[in-house]
Amino acid sequence: MIASRGLAGLKTRDLASEIGCANGAVYNLVADVDELILRVGSRTLHRLDDALSAAEGAGEPAPQERLVRIAIAYCDFAAENLQLWRALFEHRMAADKIVPDWSVDDQMRLFRHIYVPLAALFPRRSPEDLGITARSLFSAVHGMVALGLEQKLVAVPLPALRKEIAGLVRAMIDGLIARAPSGREA
Incomplete structure (x- = not known):
């Protein structure tokens, strides 16, 4: 439903009808709509992880080439799964609700695709600095993808x-x- 209609098109009544149960029965499967969306997001993130792993390819590409490959794979995944990908970033939970650990783990696990080649390029950087650089590189690529795939002027x-x-x-x-x-030392 999210894949075809987007996050705004998710209606539990329609979902219940589609799977053949009463509207309230959906909540026997998940606690609330937030959990439902996070579960769909988890499946999307696992598929993205598979796509990034495949893009890294066989053998050991140079770290910079590996980063390029995963960035392009990220763009391709977003283009091919636009509504599901958008839902990952559009969903907002209430300020007092905590994102479950399993959902945070799903998100953070993906950063290894960036972190590992960065660690090879900059072996003397601290794990904290590498993490910041990984998030910065992701943010730059994500921004290009998000704006580039908009169906507007940009x-x-x-x-x-x-x-x-x-x-x-x-x-x-x-x-x-x-x-x-000293080149790659920092």
């Missing part, structure tokens, strides 16, 4: 978006290497 054709993302990742890594005190 839309970018997918082949051009892929090329621009690859250029951004390479430029960011080249800049980080050049800024490091």
Whole structure:
């Protein structure tokens, strides 16, 4: 339902009808709509993880190339699963509700795709610094994907978006290497 209608199109009454149960029976499966959306998000994140793992490819590509591959795979996944991907970022829980640990773990697990090649490029950086750089690189790529896939004035054709993302990742890594005190040591 989210894949076809988006997050705004999720109605528990329609869902119950589609699976053949009473509306209230949906809540025998999940505590509330937030959990339902988080469970769908978990499945989406696992599929994204598989796509990123496949993009890393066989063998051991150079760390910079690995980062480029996963950035492009992230873009492709978002384009192919647009409504599910958007739902990951559009859903907001009430301020007093805590995101369950399993959901946070699903999200954080994906950062290994960025963290591992960054650690190879910058072996003397602290885990905290690598984590910040990984999140910054993700944010840059995510911003390009989010704006590039918008169906408005800022839309970018997918082949051009892929090329621009690859250029951004390479430029960011080249800049980080050049800024490091001893090349890859920082």
